[in-house]
Amino acid sequence: MIYEEKPDQGILLDGIGLTYGKGASERQVLQNVSLKLEPGEFVAVLGPSGCGKTSLLNILAGYLRPTRGTVTINGKRHTRPDPGVGVVFQQANLFPWLSLARNIEFGMRMQSISKARRRERVAYFLELMGLETSAKLLPHQLSGGMKQRAAIARTLATDPEIVLLDEPFSALDALTRENMQLHLREIWHKTGKCMFFITHDVDEALLLSSRLIVMHPDPGRVVEDFANPLTEGAADPSFARIRSSADYSRLREHLLARMDGVNTLI
């Protein structure tokens, strides 16, 4: 994955601020958040509840308008939802009246992509997600893990610049979750998409991300932003190898402490 360096390539958050209320009841949800997300990065965002990470995701998606600051994607202002920014929700949020294949096809239908091309891409993503045999089923006939896989496929099928994931595996049981984590990393490697992954699970963040961001509340801001040393260098380290590395537990303790607001040195 080699990308040409272009100054306006990637996703740029510039001085994002979000304020609710006026006067005495004013609450600063986000204060001066500036980030540059590069293509191909897997960014994990950690933070205690109320730190504004979901608000930040909503602003990136275009669901919420920031009080201050701008979001720019490849040099273009991004102010409302569009297929350039894909979103995977905590609940799979599939359309219950559409079959799995039709759910995956939906975004492409909205973009008036030709039928032949749609069929080809649906088949590709069904295979990528291991859902070939379930293509004709309705969402209520699927397990939680399958639904979430279909939701990821549906988002990728529109070929977004960045995929936002809002604690996508938090509603799944432990075994399914580990499967999904492996699967997501494989997909990330195959597609090279920029992933913006919100989680409160430190282990999940350490295993998956190429870059770690920690946020603090009151007001919501970024307090840590560094490349994940555990996944750096090695092409595709196994989860077991990451977990057993000497740095793992030290980094884990550090992140937990930082989420609590205690400052320790790496």
Added chain:
Amino acid sequence: MQSNTQAQAAVPLKNGEDRLAPAAARRGAGGKISKEWLYRGISAASLLAVLLLWWCAATFGWVNPLFLPKPQTVWSAFMDVIRDGYKGQTLLNHIGTSMRRLFLALAAAFATAVPLGILCGRFRVLRAIVDPFIEFYRPLPPLAYYTLLILWFGITDVSKVLLLFLGAFAPLFITAVFSVQRLSPDRINGARSLGAKGWKLYAFIIFPSVLPELLTGLRTAVGVSYATLVAAEMVAAVSGIGWLVLDASKFLRSDIMYLGIIIMALIAIAIDLVIRSLIRRVSPWTEQ
């Protein structure tokens, strides 16, 4: 290489997880279905018992036959009406006239109340404009403004269809407004992030999302307009199943009155069954 082995290791687990849900669902459904048939059997037995009681009461003269004709008398009245019609029109004509009025009104109400309700559910300002009129006429008994409609349009099908239209409009409108307001923001946001906007958002996301509830609203609307239809035909008409019963009462033909009322009930049950099967077909996920 490593990623490959991991992906393969994940496969059997995925399949195991997939099989669980449907099997459990099937077992649950099986028990429910046999219980369901038991209760249906009890209902059928109860119906037969009352029919028997009717037959006894009429045959042994417990009740004056003017108030309660024999079941056989009602049956032969049915055969007569089938063969000769009633007052110049066949029975099917009477029923057809009533159904035409009903379905014209329901179709028109669905086609107008649903789009307007959906828009009012999305735009508070529009709802504020429309609400006072809906709230004003909704609690009125339809026959109260039927007098005005007759004044305007005479004792015609136009006045009757309009009356039923107004009766069906309010429940459909209100269902549309509230089901749109209850839609989860994630549903709309997710669709917008997939590129649905403008009319496509309404046609492909909002309408199908609220369709199951709209059909439930339609059931209510059918109830209201069917009741209104029969009443309106009794007040002012020269044909239709409601008029048939009223006309028979003027000549003390209680057999025809019973016949008409039974036919009315059977029609209502049939319409309800159709709508319920429609609901099941468009929203299999809401079952259980």
